[in-house]
Amino acid sequence: xxxxxxxxxxxxxxxxxxxxxISYSVNEGEVLGIVGESGSGKSVSSLSLMGLIDYPxxxxxxxLTFMDQDLLSMPEAQRRKITGSDIAMIFQDPMTSLNPCFxxxxxxxxxxxxxxxxxxxxxxxxxxELLTLVxxxxxxxxLSAYPHQLSGGMSQRVMIAIAIACNPKLxxxxxxxxxxxxxxxxxxxxxLIDLQKEKQMGLVLITHDLALVAEVxxxxxxxxxGQIVESGPASxxxxxxxxxxxxxxxxxxxxSAAGRARLQALPGVVPxxxxxxxxxxxxxxxxxxxxxxxxxxPTSQGSLERQVKCHTPLNTQGRPAA
Amino acid sequence: xxxxxxxxxxxxxxxxxxxxxxxxxxxRLIPGDPIExxxxxxxxxxxRHAELSAQLGFDQPLYVQYFHYVTGVLQGDLGxxxxxxxxxxxxxxxxxxxxxxxxxxxxxxxxxxxxxxxxIAAVKRGTLFDHSVMTFSLTGxxxxxxxxxxxxxxxxxxxxGWTPVSGRIDVVYWIDDVTGFMLVDSILSGEDGAFSSAVxxxxxxxxxxxxxxxxxxxxxxxxxxxxxLSEDYIRTARAKGIAPWRVIIIHALRNALIPVITVxxxxxxxxxxxxxxxxxxxxxxxxxxxxxxxxxxRDYPVVQGGILIVATIIIVVNLMVDITYGIVNPRIxxxx
Numbered sequence: 001x002x003x004x005x006x007x008x009x010x011x012x013x014x015x016x017x018x019x020x021x022i023s024y025s026v027n028e029g030e031v032l033g034i035v036g037e038s039g040s041g042k043s044v045s046s047l048s049l050m051g052l053i054d055y056p057x058x059x060x061x062x063x064l065t066f067m068d069q070d071l072l073s074m075p076e077a078q079r080r081k082i083t084g085s086d087i088a089m090i091f092q093d094p095m096t097s098l099n100p101c102f103x104x105x106x107x108x109x110x111x112x113x114x115x116x117x118x119x120x121x122x123x124x125x126x127x128x129e130l131l132t133l134v135x136x137x138x139x140x141x142x143l144s145a146y147p148h149q150l151s152g153g154m155s156q157r158v159m160i161a162i163a164i165a166c167n168p169k170l171x172x173x174x175x176x177x178x179x180x181x182x183x184x185x186x187x188x189x190x191x192l193i194d195l196q197k198e199k200q201m202g203l204v205l206i207t208h209d210l211a212l213v214a215e216v217x218x219x220x221x222x223x224x225x226g227q228i229v230e231s232g233p234a235s236x237x238x239x240x241x242x243x244x245x246x247x248x249x250x251x252x253x254x255x256s257a258a259g260r261a262r263l264q265a266l267p268g269v270v271p272x273x274x275x276x277x278x279x280x281x282x283x284x285x286x287x288x289x290x291x292x293x294x295x296x297x298p299t300s301q302g303s304l305e306r307q308v309k310c311h312t313p314l315n316t317q318g319r320p321a322a
Numbered sequence: 323x324x325x326x327x328x329x330x331x332x333x334x335x336x337x338x339x340x341x342x343x344x345x346x347x348x349x350r351l352i353p354g355d356p357i358e359x360x361x362x363x364x365x366x367x368x369x370r371h372a373e374l375s376a377q378l379g380f381d382q383p384l385y386v387q388y389f390h391y392v393t394g395v396l397q398g399d400l401g402x403x404x405x406x407x408x409x410x411x412x413x414x415x416x417x418x419x420x421x422x423x424x425x426x427x428x429x430x431x432x433x434x435x436x437x438x439x440x441x442i443a444a445v446k447r448g449t450l451f452d453h454s455v456m457t458f459s460l461t462g463x464x465x466x467x468x469x470x471x472x473x474x475x476x477x478x479x480x481x482x483g484w485t486p487v488s489g490r491i492d493v494v495y496w497i498d499d500v501t502g503f504m505l506v507d508s509i510l511s512g513e514d515g516a517f518s519s520a521v522x523x524x525x526x527x528x529x530x531x532x533x534x535x536x537x538x539x540x541x542x543x544x545x546x547x548x549x550x551l552s553e554d555y556i557r558t559a560r561a562k563g564i565a566p567w568r569v570i571i572i573h574a575l576r577n578a579l580i581p582v583i584t585v586x587x588x589x590x591x592x593x594x595x596x597x598x599x600x601x602x603x604x605x606x607x608x609x610x611x612x613x614x615x616x617x618x619x620r621d622y623p624v625v626q627g628g629i630l631i632v633a634t635i636i637i638v639v640n641l642m643v644d645i646t647y648g649i650v651n652p653r654i655x656x657x658x
Contacts, residue, residue: 050560050561052557052560052561077565080563080564080565081563082563083560083561083562083563084561084562084563084564085563088561089561091554091557091558091561093554096553096554096555097554097555097557097558098555098558099555099558099559099573099576099577100555100577101573101576101577102573102576110562110564111562114562114563114564115563159558162558162562
């Protein structure tokens with residue numbers, strides 16, 4: 001059953017479309033990877049799911065439902081009951097994501113109290129359980145610790161504890177390991193995946209790490225300049241990419257440049273507000289670009305299960321189909 | 323920590339020397355001397371003038387007079403007023419409660435209006451409310467105190483008749499001086515309406531004196547709050563599904579207050595210097611009015627002593643702010 005379903009979701013800031021008509025769904029117990037360069041709209045789209053887009057940002061969609069409830073039309077107060085309990089999110093930089101003025105215990109218990117309530121003793125007990133669950137040693141004494149007394153990895157574990165406090169059905173992890181060092185990254189990802197399996201949560205994993213997505217995600221979405229350029233089962237997308245952008249992302253991995261002098265890179269940057277090309281947004285950077293691409297914006301082809309937004313999708317040999 | 327306090331304290335000594343020198347010379351630079359002022363329009367003969375000068379010690383060279391003054395100060399003797407013959411310190415202590423009362427009420431006004439105004443302006447930034455608060459606080463900050471006082475007096479006391487024009491309490495009440503604080507004494511006196519009369523007399527002076535600190539606090543709170551509201555931990559709090567007011571009051575305000583508290587501490591100096599003008603306009607019998615009158619009477623010991631005490635209070639408060647900040651923020655304590 002699909003947990004979260006969105007159709008043609010856009011997030012605009014004035015004239016600028018940070019997220020441009022994206023559609024996807026997340027099923028119960030599914031891990032969905034979202035990849036793409038910086039500025040491709042990954043974070044903004046997930047913040048809009050949490051209702052965290054502020055004025056002047058505007059969210060619009062043909063459909064945005066969570067467990068068949070329409071998130072866009074429901075009153076603020078009702079939406080807040082879902083935010084933080086059924087849908088939870090963890091962020092990129094754990095060191096600044098915890099409030100420096102309050103103890104770890106206070107910040108975990110606050111989440112519990114807001115959505116579930118309970119006596120002081122129960123809440124404290126539950127907070128200790130959560131800290132144990134995310135692998136923090138001596139959880140009882142950590143309750144009274146302040147965020148500046150924790151390392152980055154520890155802080156991220158606390159953030160995860162806050163996020164899973166109310167047993168969310170969907171967890172959004174926005175580059176959860178980017179700010180951490182490599183050895184800790186693996187631990188945090190293992191923890192997330194273990195929790196996801198144990199609690200059968202839907203997990204949206206936003207990351208730059210293609211290898212990680214290939215390893216843990218069931219399905220993957222590739223975003224470019226606010227649009228979904230390709231999506232499908234992780235194994236298919238990575239073994240036989242249909243979009244030139246996905247192909248370029250995979251080619252830029254250091255592993256695929258083994259034995260060569262230089263890493264492969266896709267020249268240019270993601271278009272911003274003032275340099276959006278007329279046709280396909282990738283056309284200035286695409287190696288297979290044609291005049292048709294420069295003038296006409298492609299539409300998404302294929303099913304919701306396996307879509308690609310390109311005039312000439314690549315065949316299994318990695319060449320544009322004629 | 324002790325080294326830190328000691329370092330701060332050692333900086334205070336040159337400040338004190340500077341204050342005594344400045345007040346001593348400046349008051350003597352003003353044309354006219356205390357004897358001429360005391361004599362008034364009748365005038366005084368040259369012989370009598372010389373006689374009185376010798377009596378008061380004004381015939382001695384300036385450096386000798388300064389030496390006497392400083393030796394006195396070091397022994398805790400600020401001298402006697404030339405007009406009332408009372409010790410400067412005891413006069414000061416009699417009048418100080420009135421100033422404290424006024425400054426305290428002004429501070430309450432400044433904090434209770436400035437903090438929420440700055441907070442709401444930050445939350446609703448870019449709106450009409452934000453622009454009004456910022457314009458009003460800038461105007462309040464730049465407006466001369468005496469003019470602001472006269473303006474309010476004209477509107478609320480003269481035209482509308484809502485508040486009394488000046489003084490601490492209605493003349494129909496005779497209040498015994500127990501604590502020196504009229505709000506307390508008027509209750510202790512048990513007289514009907516005395517307390518409300520005292521409160522009514524406090525309203526305008528408190529607003530006038532509190533306007534500049536209020537403007538500073540409002541602007542500081544707004545900018546501090548704006549900075550905090552864009553922090554990652556505010557996003558985390560909102561992602562928990564907490565009500566918006568709770569995010570602002572609990573999560574943002576607590577962090578935003580840290581720099582604001584320092585600023586509030588520094589307003590004490592502004593309150594005391596502002597009291598001089600406010601008290602004069604409202605005929606408020608505090609140290610501000612006392613100092614102004616002593617200047618026009620060329621009452622040298624009162625001017626020197628009074629300013630020295632006020633300066634000491636400001637220095638002590640600043641020192642306390644520095645030290646508390648050193649305790650709160652270890653990075654300041656260890657920097658050289």
